[in-house]
Amino acid sequence: MSCKLGDGRPDLKSYALGELDSRGRQDAENHVAACADCQDELGALRVTLDAMATLREEELPRRIAFVSDKVFEPRWYQKLFLRPSFAAAMVIAAAILVHAFVRPVSLPNATAQMDTRAIEARVAAEVTARVQKEMDLTVTVAVARAVASTEERAAQRTALLLSAADKRYSEDADFLNKQVTRIYALNTGAGVR
Amino acid sequence: MIFREVEDRDLIAKARQGDVEAYNLLVSRWEKRIFNYLLRLVSNREDALDISQETFLKAYQNLRKLDDPARFSAWLFRIAHNEAFSLLRRRKPESELSEPRPRDFGGRMLPMELSLAVESALNVLSEDQREAVLLKVYQGFKFDEMAEILEIPVSTVKSRLYTALDLLKATLAPAVFRKDAGGAL
Numbered sequence: 001m002s003c004k005l006g007d008g009r010p011d012l013k014s015y016a017l018g019e020l021d022s023r024g025r026q027d028a029e030n031h032v033a034a035c036a037d038c039q040d041e042l043g044a045l046r047v048t049l050d051a052m053a054t055l056r057e058e059e060l061p062r063r064i065a066f067v068s069d070k071v072f073e074p075r076w077y078q079k080l081f082l083r084p085s086f087a088a089a090m091v092i093a094a095a096i097l098v099h100a101f102v103r104p105v106s107l108p109n110a111t112a113q114m115d116t117r118a119i120e121a122r123v124a125a126e127v128t129a130r131v132q133k134e135m136d137l138t139v140t141v142a143v144a145r146a147v148a149s150t151e152e153r154a155a156q157r158t159a160l161l162l163s164a165a166d167k168r169y170s171e172d173a174d175f176l177n178k179q180v181t182r183i184y185a186l187n188t189g190a191g192v193r
Numbered sequence: 194m195i196f197r198e199v200e201d202r203d204l205i206a207k208a209r210q211g212d213v214e215a216y217n218l219l220v221s222r223w224e225k226r227i228f229n230y231l232l233r234l235v236s237n238r239e240d241a242l243d244i245s246q247e248t249f250l251k252a253y254q255n256l257r258k259l260d261d262p263a264r265f266s267a268w269l270f271r272i273a274h275n276e277a278f279s280l281l282r283r284r285k286p287e288s289e290l291s292e293p294r295p296r297d298f299g300g301r302m303l304p305m306e307l308s309l310a311v312e313s314a315l316n317v318l319s320e321d322q323r324e325a326v327l328l329k330v331y332q333g334f335k336f337d338e339m340a341e342i343l344e345i346p347v348s349t350v351k352s353r354l355y356t357a358l359d360l361l362k363a364t365l366a367p368a369v370f371r372k373d374a375g376g377a378l
Binding site: 013014017019044045047048049051052053054055056057058059060061062063064065066067 | 213216217220221224225226228229232238239242245246249250253307308310311312315326329330331335336351354355358361362365366
């Protein structure tokens with residue numbers, strides 16, 4: 001071949017085999033159109049490929065087929081794993097288990113103790129506060145009841161005293177009225193026998 | 194092709210769950226291509242059929258190892274390639290005794306003769322070269338897919354294929370031109 005491009009000539013075999021992109025094809029076609037040697041080369045390649053295309057595919061002497069064979073069928077657990085949802089669930093479960101086994105189980109003692117003491121202190125404070133609150137409430141109620149009872153008794157006693165005083169006043173007033181009426185009658189002599 | 198890939202993916206998913214009928218349907222879609230690829234590679238119908246069956250059996254057994262169902266065709270041809278070369282290695286001594294030579298079909302060639310000339314020319318190629326031609330010209334794989342099937346760099350794929358094309362061209366083009374010249378008489 002005496003193409004003037006030498007080694008830089010287009011890849012005519014790739015072109016003939018349909019492996020060049022659109023730009024490569026365009027370059028090859030432009031060059032071949034202007035180069036008699038490459039036209040001959042491409043012509044011979046096409047003739048060769050056309051000749052090869054005359055070789056027809058042959059039919060199989062007999063069909064290939066398989067019958068169901070338990071040996072090759074997946075087992076029940078393999079079928080389960082072939083389901084995406086089950087496989088995903090198993091992966092998540094495995095991840096949780098792995099995490100449970102590989103995570104640091106023992107926290108530092110100081111931290112643990114510190115946490116325990118803090119919790120105990122909080123519990124004690126909470127209990128104390130609640131007891132105090134209950135006691136305050138009980139005392140308040142008891143005092144209120146005692147005051148109310150005292151006030152009630154005082155009110156009853158006052159009422160009795162007032163009633164007795166009122167009775168006594170009425171009796172005194174009645175006695176005085178009688179005495180006044182008698183004195184007047186003695187002085188005037190009327191109606192007194 | 195896209196629809197076919199989608200349907201293949203569905204069949205692969207069902208076959209992975211043990212659906213043998215789905216796998217049989219998948220086999221029926223690919224068996225002719227696999228058989229013809231193997232037939233041209235090993236040049237024996239019974240061997241090609243046996244290897245085809247073995248290929249599909251291994252594919253079924255290993256279907257769960259297929260990472261990307263969209264790459265099923267390349268993966269399947271990879272299995273077929275391994276099976277074929279396993280056989281070729283076993284029978285290497287006897288095949289080395291009889292080196293194939295291109296037949297001279299000189300003069301005008303009928304279509305049948307041209308097919309025979311192509312077969313003869315393919316048999317002159319080394320196994321590696323012939324396989325590169327089969328995967329590219331007859332199965333339509335791209336260079337990168339061929340590299341995946343053959344587990345070689347793309348540069349090696351191109352090297353094998355280009356050498357094979359030069360040899361085929363040297364054998365076939367003159368015969369075809371003679372045929373055309375003869376046909377014009």
